[in-house]
Amino acid sequence: MTMFNNGLLVMSASNVLHQKSPLSIIQHCNKFVRKILYVHLINNTSDLCDHGTLPSIPLVQGLRSYITDFYTSASHVSKLIDVRFLLSNISSRSHVVAPKPHCLRHGYEVILTDVGSENHSKLQSYIASAFPNKIPSGSALYGVDGFIGLDITTDRSGEKVESYDYVALGGTFDRLHVGHKILLSEGCILCDKALTVGITDGDMVNKKILPELMQQTAERIQDVEDFLFDVKPNIEHRVTPITDIYGPTITDPSLQCLVVSEETIRSWDLINDRRRSLPLSGILAEGQMTWRLLFLGND
Numbered sequence: 001m002t003m004f005n006n007g008l009l010v011m012s013a014s015n016v017l018h019q020k021s022p023l024s025i026i027q028h029c030n031k032f033v034r035k036i037l038y039v040h041l042i043n044n045t046s047d048l049c050d051h052g053t054l055p056s057i058p059l060v061q062g063l064r065s066y067i068t069d070f071y072t073s074a075s076h077v078s079k080l081i082d083v084r085f086l087l088s089n090i091s092s093r094s095h096v097v098a099p100k101p102h103c104l105r106h107g108y109e110v111i112l113t114d115v116g117s118e119n120h121s122k123l124q125s126y127i128a129s130a131f132p133n134k135i136p137s138g139s140a141l142y143g144v145d146g147f148i149g150l151d152i153t154t155d156r157s158g159e160k161v162e163s164y165d166y167v168a169l170g171g172t173f174d175r176l177h178v179g180h181k182i183l184l185s186e187g188c189i190l191c192d193k194a195l196t197v198g199i200t201d202g203d204m205v206n207k208k209i210l211p212e213l214m215q216q217t218a219e220r221i222q223d224v225e226d227f228l229f230d231v232k233p234n235i236e237h238r239v240t241p242i243t244d245i246y247g248p249t250i251t252d253p254s255l256q257c258l259v260v261s262e263e264t265i266r267s268w269d270l271i272n273d274r275r276r277s278l279p280l281s282g283i284l285a286e287g288q289m290t291w292r293l294l295f296l297g298n299d
Contacts, residue, residue: 002140007033008108008131010123013041015114017062017158022073029112030078032142036106038230039070039085040131045115048122054089054098054130061157063090064189068182075178083181087188087232092163098234100130105230107133111141167191168249169259170198170242170267172205174214176223179261184227187259194236196248196255197224201241217241250274 009029029037042048047055057063067085074083088098108131115123120141169187173180187195201217208214215223221239228237240248245267249255260268 002032002110003034004032004109004140005034006036006038006106006108007110007112008038008040008104008127010040010042010111010113010115010127012114013043013057013063016041016066017060022066022070023077026070026074026077026081026083030081032110032112033081035080036082036084036108037074038104038108038131039083041086041090042115045119045122048115048119048126052100054100054102056098057090059090059092059161059163059189061159061161064161064186065157067185067189071178071182071185083178084227084230085185086230087185088234090189091192092161093192101132102130102233104131104133105226107135109135109140113141113143115143117143161190163190163192164257165191165193166196166252166254167194167257167259168196168198168247168252168255170200170245170247170264171261172200172208172214173197173220173224176227180224181227183259183261184224185231188228188232188235190257190259191232191235194238194254195228195232196238196240196252197228198240198242198247198249199224200243202243204243204245246271246274250278253279 007029009025011025026037041057042055043057067087070085071083074081086102088102111123111127113120113123120143124141167187167190169183171180171183184197187197199217199221205211205214205217214220221241225237225239228239238248242248245264249258249271258268258271
């Protein structure tokens with residue numbers, strides 16, 4: 001079986017929500033791809049007609065949890081595959097569209113799909129328009145129709161997920177791993193205009209165990225920007241070093257939503273205490289989802 005460095009997996013959103021186990025899919029893809037696996041969703045084969053934009057996929061809770069499951073399952077199958085779930089066309093707002101084309105930073109040499117073989121020609125034309133990377137000679141397209149019926153799950157929740165124009169999150173992001181990708185993807189999923197990412201620097205790094213073994217701040221920023229550009233290029237990425245837990249959250253009044261992980265949840269109260277003392281937005285609501293998610297909004 002031929003192995004390729006990078007691949008593009010195209011799947012139907014309905015199969016994702018109702019039929020497919022991420023583990024089975026990734027185990028199959030692992031037979032073809034050794035480095036980067038891009039994942040793109042369409043609604044159905046009617047999306048393969050060229051409309052000038054990527055098809056809009058409604059953002060529902062079931063899809064949100066599936067993306068997290070996909071990253072987690074991939075880390076169990078292989079530590080070497082770099083999964084990048086493309087999010088430009090996933091939104092709870094119908095007016096947010098993802099323009100074509102989107103050149104993937106690292107390209108792809110093989111296409112994997114659950115689209116039936118009778119539509120492979122249309123799929124290839126669609127991909128050439130949507131992701132116009134130069135494809136090397138010897139590239140291939142493989143159907144994965146056999147996934148249907150494997151590990152059928154109960155229907156995932158169709159509950160709509162609210163998104164926001166301006167979202168923030170923070171972390172160290174040393175040697176980008178699956179937990180980082182889930183956190184960054186969560187921010188992208190919930191963001192429609194600009195995502196602010198604070199990268200720890202200065203004393204925040206020096207206080208960690210063996211800081212000398214960590215990547216330099218510039219390298220960590222570059223890795224985060226590279227990932228964000230691939231998964232959601234149609235929003236603004238504000239990746240900046242921070243020397244305290246607050247960063248832009250106490251200077252940017254436009255921020256509406258703060259995404260925090262279990263590691264950064266302690267910063268929530270401190271940030272909002274500072275925001276209350278300044279002419280900025282205060283606490284609007286609090287919720288707990290795939291990763292702890294807490295909101296900033298107008299009083």
